[in-house]
Amino acid sequence: MFEKLQYYFSFPLVGYALTVALLVSLCASLLGVTLVLKRFSFIGDGLSHVAFGAMAVATVTGLSNQMIIILPITVISAVLILRTSRNTRIRGDASTAMISVGALATGYMLINLFSKSANVAGDVCSTLFGSTSILTLDRKEVLLCTGLSVIVLLVFVLFYNKIFAVTFDENFSKATGINADLYNLIIAVITAMIIVLAMSLVGSLLISALIIFPSITAMRVFRSFRSVIVCSAIISVVCAGSGFIVSLLCETPVGATIVTADIVVFFIFSAVAGIKK
Amino acid sequence: MNKKIICHNASLGYEDGIVTEDLDFTINSGDYLCILGENGSGKSTLIKALLGLKKPVSGEIIWDGFTSREIGYLPQQTPVQRDFPASVREIVLSGCLARCGLRPFYNKADKKLAENNMKQLHIEDLAGKCYRELSGGQQQRVLLARALCATSEMLLLDEPVTGLDPKAQSDLYELISGLNKKGITIIMVSHDIGASLKYASHILHIAKKQLFYGTTADYINSQTGRNFIETEDGFYV
Ligand SMILES: Nc1ncnc2c1ncn2[C@@H]1O[C@H](COP(=O)(O)OP(=O)(O)O)[C@@H](O)[C@H]1O
Ligand SMILES: [Mg+2]
Secondary structure: OHHHHHHHHOOHHHHHHHHHHHHHHHHHHHHHHHHHHOOOHHHHHHHHHHHHHHHHHHHHHOOOOOHHHHHHHHHHHHHHHHHHHHOOOOOHHHHHHHHHHHHHHHHHHHHHHHOOOOOHHHHHHHHHHOOHHHHHOOHHHHHHHHHHHHHHHHHHHHOHHHHHHHHHOHHHHHHOOOOHHHHHHHHHHHHHHHHHHHHHHHOOOOHHHHHHHHHHHHHHHOOOHHHHHHHHHHHHHHHHHHHHHHHHHHOOOHHHHHHHHHHHHHHHHHHHHHHHO | OOOEEEEEEEEEEEOOEEEEEEEEEEEEOOOEEEEEOOOOOOHHHHHHHHHOOOOOOEEEEEEEEOOHHHEEEEOOOOHHHHOOOOEHHHHHHHOOHHHHOOOOOOOHHHHHHHHHHHHHOOOHHHOOOEHHHOOHHHHHHHHHHHHHHHOOOEEEEEOOOOOOOHHHHHHHHHHHHHHHHOOOEEEEEOOOHHHHHHHOOEEEEEOOEEEEEEEHHHHHHOHHHHHHHHHOOOOOO
């Protein structure tokens, strides 16, 4: 078994892929706590479908660097979804569902109409579920991913206290002179960045799992904001690492394996919480 | 200079209509104002408007001398807060954020202030506890400690005693009254007419429109006041 792993890790690509997997999962879990607590997890779900649509557009244009298209579209959609979800006239969840399903359908149609690839079904499947594609990352993509993750982490650490306040009680923050709208915007933008990052890892359908599972799991057992954040980060990184290795050994899809690991840990924590009571 | 909040012919409402109108009063620094009114008469809406969270539909609300950095706010509890994983210390400290400005982390002075306010409200033993596992009275005191971290000037309290047992209620009233004597302006929404008359210097009574604004003594002698006190009798002796 160790020989097999050693053999795999002798390829630099595998090391890159692992780095990306760990960083992306870490970012997703940190933000996940805020998104779940703000009842915003549906935004993450909606955005992942938008990112799929954007990816389809990027594929059709045939650009080599697809990020140039995917990232701005997703960030703009994040801002729009946040706006509409605050509008009391239009039901936020319904409009988000409309945007996301619309993007999914349009994206799939575009790929079918214009794709030059021989294996359209395979391409679509790998954008939805993530495939072994993470092993085909090159150095440049890894650097980009690392850079974006570091930005997300820095923003999160620097604004940690403000994110807590805005998540816990937005009205109080606003009343005492904190620019809550700005912090909500920051949260939306970094959520979009994480989703774009995570798409190559787990595919657009499974992204929400990376965002939601570690934080819900941590909340089962821990009772303060900081401990929930720390625990969810640890769970996420451990699951990403172990899921990645298992997927190499058993030749299962990376994304699905990582998410399965998250689910297993969720049940373990639920059981622990049950016993404690 | 005397600081004031002036509410000038304001009407408040949402997309589906006006909630309350003809609001016309001035709150001076050092006042203890109680806002009375039936459920749904727009008391919470008025508090939000005073805080600047909501614009009046017409008329204006002017802050003369106060800035939002000097305001503490004790909201009516919302369901989101109830299952939130947060320790008492984390919540109280978050009241210091406005003082931090661009500084990303809390400094010694902020932590000291949070400590002192927790001591003042007798919740220092609870600092590491989870907020959602506290009793209603303890939760209110945590939120009050947070509000005190945010202000040394003015407190707005929206039904602070709801859900507390009588002993905890009177403790909280005494505490708020003590803060007022130290010079903090108090604006409080309350259902408890007895306590309002006992502690407040001014009363604002609203329904579809402003029914009364003036000092507590005048309120007791006014027609509005007498009617309200009669229907709520038993509270007021
Ligand atoms: N966010 C809102 N959107 C629309 N209507 C609201 C909203 N909040 C409160 N209202 C309405 O405004 C009226 C006054 O509410 P509120 O200010 O909470 O009353 P009170 O605090 O005096 O019980 C109620 O009829 C309520 O239905
Ligand atoms: Mg109310």
